[in-house]
Amino acid sequence: MRAQPKASHYINGRFVDDERGTAIPVIYPATGEVIASLHSATANIVELAVEAARAAQPAWARLKPVERGRILRRAADILRAHNEELSRLETLDTGKPIQETLVADAASAADCLEYFAGAIAAFNGEYVDLGGPFAYTKRQALGVCVGIGAWNYPIQVAGWKSAPALAMGNAMVFKPSENTPLSALALAEVYSEAGLPDGLFNVVQGYGDVGAALASHEAVDKISLTGSVPTGKKVLSLAGSHMKHATMELGGKSPIIVFDDADLENAIGGAMLGNFYSTGQVCSNGTRVFVQKGLHDRFVERLVERTKTIRIGDPLDPDTQMGPLVNKSQHDKVTDYIAVGKAEGATLQTGGGVPSLQGFEGGFFVEPTVFTGVTDNMRIAREEIFGPVMSVLSFDSEDEVIARANDTEFGLAAGVFTKDLPRAHRVIAELQAGTCWINTYNLTPVEIPFGGFKQSGIGRENSLAALQHYSQLKSVYVETGDVASPY
Numbered sequence: 008m009r010a011q012p013k014a015s016h017y018i019n020g021r022f023v024d025d026e027r028g029t030a031i032p033v034i035y036p037a038t039g040e041v042i043a044s045l046h047s048a049t050a051n052i053v054e055l056a057v058e059a060a061r062a063a064q065p066a067w068a069r070l071k072p073v074e075r076g077r078i079l080r081r082a083a084d085i086l087r088a089h090n091e092e093l094s095r096l097e098t099l100d101t102g103k104p105i106q107e108t109l110v111a112d113a114a115s116a117a118d119c120l121e122y123f124a125g126a127i128a129a130f131n132g133e134y135v136d137l138g139g140p141f142a143y144t145k146r147q148a149l150g151v152c153v154g155i156g157a158w159n160y161p162i163q164v165a166g167w168k169s170a171p172a173l174a175m176g177n178a179m180v181f182k183p184s185e186n187t188p189l190s191a192l193a194l195a196e197v198y199s200e201a202g203l204p205d206g207l208f209n210v211v212q213g214y215g216d217v218g219a220a221l222a223s224h225e226a227v228d229k230i231s232l233t234g235s236v237p238t239g240k241k242v243l244s245l246a247g248s249h250m251k252h253a254t255m256e257l258g259g260k261s262p263i264i265v266f267d268d269a270d271l272e273n274a275i276g277g278a279m280l281g282n283f284y285s286t287g288q289v290c291s292n293g294t295r296v297f298v299q300k301g302l303h304d305r306f307v308e309r310l311v312e313r314t315k316t317i318r319i320g321d322p323l324d325p326d327t328q329m330g331p332l333v334n335k336s337q338h339d340k341v342t343d344y345i346a347v348g349k350a351e352g353a354t355l356q357t358g359g360g361v362p363s364l365q366g367f368e369g370g371f372f373v374e375p376t377v378f379t380g381v382t383d384n385m386r387i388a389r390e391e392i393f394g395p396v397m398s399v400l401s402f403d404s405e406d407e408v409i410a411r412a413n414d415t416e417f418g419l420a421a422g423v424f425t426k427d428l429p430r431a432h433r434v435i436a437e438l439q440a441g442t443c444w445i446n447t448y449n450l451t452p453v454e455i456p457f458g459g460f461k462q463s464g465i466g467r468e469n470s471l472a473a474l475q476h477y478s479q480l481k482s483v484y485v486e487t488g489d490v491a492s493p494y
Contacts, residue, residue, distance in 0.1 A: 008035055008042050010099045010189055015045040015212050016052055017195035019059035020205030025049045031185050031212055036102030036331040037322050039369030045188055047213040053220050056209040060151045060178035061226050063206030068148040068176030072127040075174055079124035082201035086117035086194075093193055095323070097162060100187045102331040102371070103285055104322045111285075115453075116166025116194065119469070122453040127174040130474050132481075140486050146478040148176030149252055150228035153221045155242065156191065157233040158184035158333055159288040164233050165191045167453075169198075169208055171473035177229075178207045180221060186333055188212045215241075222246055229253065229477065233290075235391075236417075236462050243465070254466025254476050256290070256458055258391045259419030261440060262412035263293035263448060264402075267301035269424035270446075275310050277422060277448035278397065283317065283375045284449065286332055287341075287395035291420035291457075293448055295381075295388055296399045297408050303401045307379055310399070311357045314375050319362055331371040332394060338371035341394030345376055348387040353378040353398070383411055391417070405434060413439045418460030422448040441467075 010033065014022035028046035035042045048056070067075065086093065093113035098105045103112075132144035154168035165181055172179045183191040191210045198208045211217060215238075222230045222245045229252035232242045239255040246253040263281055265274045281293035298306045322330035332338045345359045358376035373394060381388050381398040388398045402408040412421065421440035423431045431445045441459040444450065451457050456467035466476045 008038070008040060008099065010096060011043040012045070012189060012192045016048060016056070017192050017210040018052070018056045019209065020199055022192075023052070023055070025052050028052065029214065031188060033100065033188060034334060035099055036333050037367050037370040039335075039371070042099055043189065045212050047185070048211040048217045050220065052211055053217065053224070056180045056211045057151060057221070057224050057226050059206035059209055060180050063204055064148070064150055064176070064178035067178065067204060067207055070176070072130070072174070075176065076124040076127050078202050079120045079170060079174055082197050082203070083117040083120035083124065085197045085200055086113050086120065089197070090114055090117070093162065093190065096193060097190050098322045098330075100161060100189045101158065101333060102322055104327045104330045106325055106327065107285060111163070112160060113162050113190070115160075115163045119163075119166040119170045119453045123170040123174040123474070126471060126474065130471060139488060140484065142482060142484045145481045145483065146175070146474070147481055149477060149479055150177060151226055152177045152179045152229040152231065152477060153227050154179055154181040155218050155221075155230065155232040155234065156181065156183045157290070158186035159285055159290070161187040162190035162194055165194050167468045167473075168231050169194070172477045173203070173207060175474055175477040177477055180209045180211060180227075182211055182213055182218055182221060185212065185214050218242065219245060222251070223249055225249075227251060231476075232256070239464065252476070254468070255464040256466075256468055257419070257462065257464040258290050258393075259292070259417045259459060259463050260295060260389065260391050260415050261291060261293045261417065261420040261422075262295045262297055262438070263422040264408055264412060264424065264434065265296065265298045265302060265306060266423075266425040266427070266430070267299040268426045269302065270426065271302070271305060271309060273446060274424040275306065275313060277424060277444075277446075278310065279313065281422065281448040282397040283314070283329060283395045286329055286373075288333060288337075288393050289449065291442060291449055291451070293420065293422050294392065294396065294398060295412070296397055297402050297412060298399060300401050300403055307356060307377075307399060310377060314357050314377055317375050319372060319374070320364060321367065329375060329395065332373060333371070335371055337393065338373060341373055341392060341396065344387055344390070344392045344394070344396060348378050348381075348385070348396070351385045351387065352380070353385060353387060354380040358395070383414060389415065405430065409434060409437045413437075416462040419463035420444075420459070
């Protein structure tokens, strides 16, 4: 099971390597075996990547937006044409089931490239009538942008960051997570095949020190990170100390609120998607499921029935519904939290164990887990676990659940299930979260902004909002008469 790329980095339109860099072993999470070996970027590699981006960006920004869009559209078509092989690569890199990666990873990146390919031609400034004189605004590229990716959706995140950056006329240096370094290199090849000029999308591998070197580089104008809150604080602090633009898409401990009148099966389906998809490794997951007391017992009974049917196994088997966690460290973290939940007095309704799967004894699997009897002050209800662990809490009234749902440092996402639509809109308006759903959960089409409140981040991914974050606004005042001066 090998997935060795041509080299560790992709700079100025070609693969490059520097074996002096720290080794990065790529481990298949289903078996624990090493399937590739890369090297972290040295200082020279970082410099080459930034310089390539800086040299290529001005000419790219001078192109008509529609011309930049054509290249992105070609790249989207190539991604779709190679979706099957890219999905297999992503499954090997992340351990996510192939039935997921076929629809949610390279395909999602393609949707993003296609959207920004069309949107950029109509993303303009405005005309301001000043009663004779007038003014106009222009949206201009920032320059060299750095994208720092997460390991749960590697190629999707690379697309979410690079597409609006490139559409706007910027260049990008992208650093994937060291846990999942492979698919960004494939995306770089796709961009080159689509006709993207050399130097505009560069990939460098590395650990936190490489991210810090990129974020503090004097030629870098913006940093966009998807990651944990602690990492986001470090990167944002570094960016701020150099007065760089920054967007942070960070973690969460999001609430799903299920009222008595909700459609039972839909609410359970939403809660399961919001906890078990991608083995629970989704930043927007609704891991605090508040169920009104009148529905609580029926909800839990049916939830447990459906959870027990989830098929865990070989991620490359199309029938597998849940794969392993990404690595041993994450596996240890999640199993430790399950132990904490038990110790805190929560009731383990189902799951919680480590399955023994023939042929996958070295994999990082854990059963989908449901706790009930969870209270707001328990660690499993307050801390981001990033695994398939659902906490079910009960509530009485609307005002009560709103206050409890908002009692967290996070504010990434929230969901409400009810047949009373006025109540749904009323509750969503009060929830302190940036990305919300009514009667569904965790759908993130590129057409709508994605991002959080409070500790969950700054700025937005996707939609026209992303183009705003990858541009700067210039105001131009035009005088049509004489200059009035007292001098």
